[in-house]
């Protein structure tokens with residue numbers, strides 16, 4: 001089922017949470033809505049679900065305007081971070097619940113068979129008779145997904161489904177979710193504020209800031225070509241240095257970087273901590289080491305440029321330089337933007 005948002009607007013009293021968002025989600029695609037807290041992700045998801053009304057624009061399910069489709073007829077499955085399972089029902093009963101209350105009547109045998117299939121799919125066979133209190137948080141979210149899938153949704157909406165779980169469990173679950181998506185091919189919209197999760201899971205990432213889409217693209221596109229400083233910062237650790245743009249070059253001290261197409265004036269360069277080499281031959285931006293932090297597989301170096309701007313970079317664990325030493329920062333893959 002293809003979903004299309006056409007200049008969707010949502011205002012809560014006087015506060016505009018979503019400003020004219022347009023977005024196509026192709027049939028079978030897994031799209032992540034990624035943005036900081038308050039950027040409007042959940043509001044967009046709730047509008048797609050029909051739990052919230054847009055007060056401008058329209059949402060289409062295929063060719064049909066979804067405004068006219070009541071929530072229960074949208075064929076939408078949800079998993080929310082806090083969408084708790086019914087604690088007094090077993091895992092199997094939780095999964096069966098939607099099928100029992102559905103308009104589509106199924107026999108008890110058909111429901112039991114479907115529950116068995118879903119337990120297999122979410123790799124929880126054998127746990128059907130447990131209660132939610134007797135399984136782990138990660139297992140509970142897998143049950144929540146099985147429950148959402150039980151009624152054969154046309155669209156799956158996931159709002160930070162792994163948000164409450166610890167990092168290792170999250171990583172396992174997102175790999176697992178991606179496998180399930182590849183198997184079932186249900187059009188899926190996934191909300192997260194975790195960039196790694198979005199990049200790991202999604203076919204396409206839609207980055208939101210203050211109720212607007214600031215960039216959308218494949219993980220490769222948004223990582224390799226961030227549209228602005230906000231996206232560059234949001235997607236990962238980034239250093240930022242003031243620069244002056246003159247004649248298509250961005251100047252920082254004696255170093256200059258390509259800034260083709262940008263107007264002369266105040267600018268900024270952003271770059272990742274992995275894209276810096278420490279040199280002693282005068283090539284790059286003059287700096288001094290302030291601190292060296294050891295990590296299991298690398299060293300993080302905190303430096304200060306000669307004009308007092310902080311820079312952090314990553315080196316091999318064997319990096320021999322120490323606090324107080326002077327040298328030069330040789331920067332690869334800098335992104336140049338106009339000053340904010």
Ligand SMILES: Nc1ncnc2c1ncn2[C@@H]1O[C@H](COP(=O)(O)OP(=O)(O)OP(=O)(O)O)[C@@H](O)[C@H]1O
Nearest residue numbers: 012015017035036037038039040041042043044193
């Ligand atoms: N029912 C409501 N009434 C008033 N304001 C609301 C309501 N729901 C959301 N908002 C506001 O709309 C903005 C967007 O909220 P939303 O929950 O969509 O953001 P989000 O990106 O999902 O954030 P988070 O990651 O924190 O869940 C926020 O500023 C929020 O305070």
